[in-house]
Amino acid sequence: MDSSGDSSRESTRERILRKAAELFAERGFHGTSVARIGEAAEVQRGALYYHIGSKENLLYDLSKRHVEEALVRGRAVVASDLPPVEKMRRLAFEHLSAVAARRAEVTVVMREMHALTGDRAERLRALRDEHQSLFKTVLQEGVDLGVFREADSVSVLGILGALNWTYVWFDPARGLGVEALAERLTDMILHGQLTAEAASTEIDSGKPVERVIA
Structure with missing residues (x-):
């Protein structure tokens, strides 16, 4: 098979995905024909269907790619030897990095996933549940070490809610960068999660909690 042809098709598909993400983010899934x-991707209708199959399949591919990439990065953080507080900071950093680099895709995942139906909806929901479980795992590690108070669904969803909403307002070109915002949000989020002993140790020593428990 002609490798140049493969490269050309991949390039076309990536262009379609990028333009679709921009349009879905701007107009919504149902508002985009x-x-x-x-037209935006400069691809004829027949060629477009060849590359995407259907509009819903395009939405699924966009969403799936984003969540799978988040899973790869998140699994690496969870599997590392970092202490729980630092792991949570790294998870926040990875999340915000995705928002900064691919705002349109993140917007689509957050706002348009409900448009998926049947098996596509179930498969994507399973991926998002797995991503959510990474945060629960880190919280549970902290609970086991006596650093965090709880690792229940309220704590997990509260953290994810704070991070997910940043796609609406976070702009790394204005104000805080990704690293600084990840640090600040994590400190805000985890302040109420620290046990009294961990919080006291951090205040008394002036050292980050992760160094105290390492």
Whole structure:
């Protein structure tokens, strides 16, 4: 098979995905026609369907790619030897990095996932549940070490809610950068999660909690 042809098709598909993400983020999934996507990507209708299959499949591919990439980065953080507080900071950093680099895709995942149906919806929900479980795992590690208070669903969803909402307002070109915002948000989020002993140790020593428990 002609490798140049493969490269060309991949390039076309990536362009379609990028333009579709921009349009879905701006107009919504239901407000974006296949014809408009083809026009934006400069692809004829027949070729467009060849590359995407259907508009819903395009939404699924966009969402799946984003969540799978988040899972790869998140699993690496959870599997590391970092202490729980630092792991949570790294998870926050990875999340905010995705928002900064691919705001349109993140917007689509957050706002348009409900448009998926059937098996696609179930498969993506399973991926998002697995991503959510990474945060629960880190919280549980902290609970086991006596650093965090709880690792229940309220704590997990509260943390994810704070991070997920940043796609609406976070702009790394204005104000805080990704690293600084990840640090600040993690400190705000985890302040109420620290046990009294861990919080007291941090205040008395002036050292980050992760160094105290390492």
